[in-house]
Amino acid sequence: MRLLPSLVLLLVACSGPAPVPDAGSTPELPVDAGGPFDAGLADAGCVEACATTALTLTLRGRSAPFTRAQHGLAPNDRFTVEAHFGGDPACPTMTSPTPERTVVIANLRHPMDGGAVTFADGLRVTLFDFSQVLTSAPLERATNARATPRFVSPGQLVSFELEAIFDGGTLTGTFAAPHCSSLDG
16 A cells, blocks of 8 residues: 555656546556556656547447556567456456456557557457446457557556447547556566
8 A cells, every 4th residue: 555645656747637527437547567657758748638548439339438557568569458347456366356447459569650550450450348337248359440549668557549440339438558567568
C-alpha cells in the first residue's frame, strides 16, 4: 500500500476530469508490475486524450465500455493489448479477479510509415465477455480491424485509435496501455 500516495499524486497531476464510473466498476489506475505508471511519459507527448482508454463495443444492439488497457511485448517487435472493464487494474496474475469483459488486440506494431496497422497486417481483435453483457458466446472475433497510433513506446506506453468490425457490431474508440511484464510473451 506504500504506492497509494504516489498514485494519488500522479492521478491528480496527470489526469483530466474523472469519468463517472458505472455502478460496480473498478476505478482505473494505470499500474505496471514494477510500480506506478511512469509520469515522465507525459513529457514525451502523450497527455490528456492520448493517455485515456475509452472503447465501446456495440454488438447486436447491446453496447458496453472498456475503460482500461495494458500491453505486453511479443516477438518480432509486436505487442498485445488487453482492454478491460471490471476486475483488478493491477497487472494480471494467475490469481487476479476476472474482469467483466476483455478485448485482446494482438499483433500490434509501430508502423514506421506513420500509417495504421490493419487486419491485412495481421491485426486481430477478440472479445471475451465473462459477464455475458454483449454475448453468451465464449468469444467473438473481429472480421476486420484498424489501429491508428497516437503514441507508441513499447515497454512503456502504447496509445492507439481503434476500429474493429464484428459480425453484428463494431468496437470503436481509443486506448492507452501501460506496460505489464506479466503480459509479455
